[in-house]
Amino acid sequence: MTFKDQFRFVRQNMKKNKMRLFMTILATAIGCTFLIVLASVGFGLHKTIIQDRMEDQLVTEIDIHGKTDEDANYQSITDADIKHFESIDKVNTVTRRQFVQQTPMFTIEDYNTHAETFVAHFPSEIKSGFKLSEGRLPEKDNEILVGHHFRENLAKESAREKDLYDEDGFLKEEYAYKGDILGKTIDMQVQKVENGKEITEVFPVKIVGIAEAPSREWMKDYTVFISPTVMKKIEDFTGNIGGSPEPLDDEQPSNNVTEKTYDYVKVYADNVQSITEINEQLQEEQYFTYSIVSEMKQINMLFAIMKIGLIFIGTIALLIASIGIYNTMTMAVTERAPDIGIMKAIGANPKTIKNIFLLESSYIGLLGALIGTVVAYGISYIVNFALPLVLENVFNEQMPEGIMLSYIPLSLTAISIAICLIVTIFSGWRPAERATRIDVLKAMRREV
Known part of the structure; x- marks a missing residue:
């Protein structure tokens, strides 16, 4: 059958x-x-x-937080390390940022806010996918970029702090700055402590660009990008590398250190498949790394x-x-x-x-x-x-x-x-x- x-x-x-x-x-x-x-x-x-x-660059990026030397001592990332990262096969670009080791206050008219501030290398930032929603990149020393939500955080200086925010922690509309900030000059105030007293210095800077909104709706970007020249002025004022306001002990670097170091370094691979290979190489070279690919495996x-x-x-x-x-x-x-x-x-x-x-x-x-x-x-x-x-x-x-x-x-x-x-x-x-x-x-x- x-x-x-x-x-x-x-x-x-x-x-x-x-x-x-x-x-x-x-x-x-x-x-x-x-x-x-x-x-x-x-x-x-x-x-x-x-x-x-x-959804964004996270899948092709590797965060590098420093490295250890032969004696197992921690070392910051320097320009020599940046050149080494850029020479690695299948690396698309390497971004690096230097943080101001305090949170400056930015004032415009009767409004102010504190914002995380740093120096960035814009050619590599643009290559990694950084975009502007308005304006242009800085061309002069006193020109800055601000995060997409920077204006939303500018609060009326004369208002009492307890009255500024609603139950959800958002700035109330009546105390928020409503003007256009693009093209405006804003005062950046930094501090240092000398003989137990706080001393303030003001640096006028001009906002020429506003960053694109983060890819995730819940993320807020209040950051500020300043030029290396303004960073050097802050370091000269505070006497400390990175512009820390507190007096440093003998083991911490002062502003007379000639070798530049970076606080925030990211390596971007050409594609997702290259991430694991690059990450393993960096770990073998004693760099402290983190990649979203490792998290994705888990x-x-x-x-x-x-x-x-x-x-x-x-x-x-x-x-x-x-x-x-x-x-x-x-x-x-x-x-x-x-x-x-x-x-x-x-x-x-x-x-x-x-x-x-x-x-x-x-x-x-x-x-x-x-x-x-x-x-x-x-x-x-x-x-x-x-x-x-x-x-x-x-x-x-x-x-x-x-x-x-x-x-x-x-x-x-x-x-x-x-x-x-x-x-x-x-x-x-x-x-x-x-x-x-x-x-x-x-x-x-x-x-x-």
Whole structure:
């Protein structure tokens, strides 16, 4: 008997009890749907987190915080290190920044704010993806760039501090600066401590550019970029490298140190695939590094465990459905005993009889898997579409942008269908074995 004949025979027999067949396929489809939808939550959250990490340059950057020498002493990054980083194969650019070791106050008219201030190397910053939303890059020593949200932090100087902010910690609109800051001259105030007294120096600077908003909506950028010349004036005023206001002890560097060091260094690779190789090389050279790729490996491991767990739990539903398949196949063997007897009487191979019943259980499993997959995709779409509406209308909460609660990749579909087929085949295995052991004479007398 050919495979085509076996399949035709199976379909003819399955039509004899359509209701039982329908219920068995329905149970299998429900089990497969449950498996896919449950596992899709893990895949959806994983995709959301990975996508969030890969939205900007973070995925191709390596933070470098310093290095150790032969005596295991910490050393800051210098120009020699920067040149070495730039010479490494597959490195796109290297950004470096020097922080002002205090938080200067910036004043315009009757408004002021404190802001983190540093010197940046703009050619490498631009190459790494830094952009302006307004204005241009500084060209003169007294020109500066400010963060995208710098203006929002300018508060009225005459107001009491406890009245400035609302319950959420945001500056109240009536105390916020409402004018345009681009092209305006603003006073930068720095301090130093001398003989126990605070001394203030003011440096007028002009805002010529405003940085583009950070890629993530919740991030705020209040920083200020100054020129190396202004940084040198701050160091000369304070007498300390980096412009620290406090007197330094004998072990700390003063402003007469000639070698420039950097507080904030990032190496950008040409592509994601090069990150691991570059990071390993830098670590071998005793640099302290951090890359989002390392974090992503841990995230992937955690989600892999989570997805395996969810698939395992979902498989339990299919195992429950397999009880129905086992019952269906057992009843089929009993009802078709005369047919089996006739097949044996005319010389049918027991293996052929076994294959017929395994084919039937596989067919039931395949139909259930296909129906369950289609339903699972529909449920996944509905969940992703309806959940934001439910949160907004029922709980008065906004769904965080970019979150995907359910995601069904092709790999999950293939895994689920494979599990469904394996479970259904094993469910029909014992009834199929029983069919091969039926006695011909008893079968003809319907005494099975």
